[in-house]
Amino acid sequence: MSAPSESRAERVLAGVRAIPEGHVRTYGDLDPGAPRFPGRVLATHPDAGDVPWHRVVRADGSLAGGERQRERLVAEGVAFRGMRVDLRLARLPLDPGEHLEAD
């Protein structure tokens, strides 16, 4: 049914907050179909501090924040492969129950 009581931005932010330390999620995973949206949410929305935006990387593991982000990820123990995040290991293994739909 899709009852977006809140804008997608809220659910996106919620997904980012759900990223455990040492792991990362891709924009496409936060909002399949509109991966450009989460990006704009974090970019437009001022860094509140309660949102680990640095745990959000591109679909290929490349970063969007810049070196600033890379440092934070490395500090959290995220696996890096050269200049990109090793999504094979750092990507969220499973979801704690996020976009539960269908039914």
Place this chain on the structure above:
DNA sequence: AGCGTGACAATTA
């Protein structure tokens, strides 16, 4: 009510 925008994604050379 319409247009431009964007911290993207997937595809094709």
Place this chain on the structure above:
DNA sequence: ATAATTGCCACGC
């Protein structure tokens, strides 16, 4: 592997 191109959606003005 890199580079360029197109498509996508939802939001702000």
